[in-house]
Amino acid sequence: MIRVENLVKYYGKIQALNGENFTVNDGEIVGFVGLNGAGKTTTIKIASGVIYPTSGDVFIDNYSITKDKKKASENVGWVPELPIYEQDVKALDYFVYIAGYYKIPTSEARSMGKKLFEEVGLSGRENDKLKNYSQGMKKRFALAVSLISNPKNFLFDEVLNGLDPEGMQFFKNLALKLKKEGKTVLFSSHILSEVESLADKVVFLHKGKIVKETRMEDLRKMISTNALRVVLNSPSEEALKACSSFGEPTLNNGVIIINNFKGDTEDVARVLKPYGVLEIGYVRQDLESLFFKIIGESQ
Incomplete structure (x- = not known):
């Protein structure tokens, strides 16, 4: 479990985070969305123990990242937005x-590495130097x-960027x-269609503040409208x-x-059957439109 409590972060006089509070439970995938500069990366870096907050804390399985960093960090896997590694060395x-x-002993680590490289699609590239890897690799x-x-x-920070x-x-x-294994996943992404397809819950961040936190099923209800689209x-x-008795129809x-x-x-x-119904369904807002609406309402 990841629990963010009253998180505040200043870079000099600039406030990047303004009292964040949210929780990612075991067996839950949470999408973390916001415009560039909203504070997503700062939050994830604090939660991973890379930087410290100005105030507030993050608890990893109830271990404080500020007071018990070693214990907290042991139970976190982190993928940064732009991974930076020693370039002139072989990947494995x-x-x-x-x-x-x-x-982990060397022989065990090499065996583990070969297995994981195969799982992530890098099989056969183990002996390439990292400088020869693409951003996606x-x-x-x-x-x-x-x-x-x-x-x-x-913790996955814009992990979908650069991936094919x-x-x-x-x-x-x-x-x-x-x-499925009961683990906790927090991932930030600007690809909102992927957030919709994957997340159980979405946390919207804007200018360092959480402006909305909602379950995905509730978000889908917000996306749905009471307009019906019919292709003939x-x-x-x-x-x-023939549609006039069902509402306010327009043809375009x-x-x-x-x-x-x-x-x-x-x-x-049934009414439109003589005209050949090819497709029928409710009109949905796209998640991007809803995202900007939520941000607009917060301001």
């Missing part, structure tokens, strides 16, 4: 070097490193696997009139939108 050798910090390498100690909690579709799918599968094979004014580019929809989709499909 560097993996073994990092594993040494966890007191470095992200995959960082994912492998985060799994070394088999921690209970994971195969890499993105790997991360999604990994996050779901960690959730033979759209016409007659078809438009062959698509009927029924605003303030009242009724049943099956009834609409």
